[in-house]
Amino acid sequence: MSSTRDIETLIELMSRLPGLGPRSARRAVLHLIKKRDTQLLPLAQMLDQVGRSVRACLNCGNLSTDDICAICESEKRATGLICVVEDVADLWAMERAQVFDGRYHVLGGTLSPLDDIGPEDLHIPKLRDRIAAEAITEVILALNATVEGQTTAHYVAQELATTGVSISGLAQGVPIGGELDYLDDGTLRAALSARKAF
Secondary structure (H helix, E strand, C coil): CHHHHHHHHHHHHHCCCCCCCHHHHHHHHHHHHHCHHHHHHHHHHHHHHHHHHCEECCCCCCEECCCCCHHHHCCCCCCCEEEEECCHHHHHHHHHHCCCCCEEEECCCCCEHHHCECHHHCCHHHHHHHHHHCCCCEEEECCCCCHHHHHHHHHHHHHHHHHCCEEEECCCCCCCCCCHHHCCHHHHHHHHHCCCCC
């Protein structure tokens, strides 16, 4: 009976993962059990290893098995540029797109009074320290186009105003391949106000 309880506990734990509900978790667990030697045991070993070895980079907040991540260590990265993101998933998205060759700074969230997240909960002081220590010339605020993301971007920009560094944000508007008829009002408004000359 305890083994059934273990399986149910595993299903319940997996159902907490993003994108997996109880049914998907049950299917995944059954699949893993059927493929015990080739998938379940290697997955369990890797989860254990990652759980023990991965930590936040002391410099930027990216995930790494070392104190300083490979991006911060790389001499090929453009110095003088820092791209500020909300969390590691955003950093990974930027890296996947291969559109930025500078360094990053993970804030660790956005300002959200409803979730009791204030400025003291974000890594803004560390960002100020890095601007001075790394001779940063431009900070790119690559925060989500949500109310919380834009509120946080404005707050960070105000906090950095006295540093003399150039502050920019990502352009917002019509996505590549997007049709105007399907866009929401906020996206259309942002696209119109950020228009550029042909």
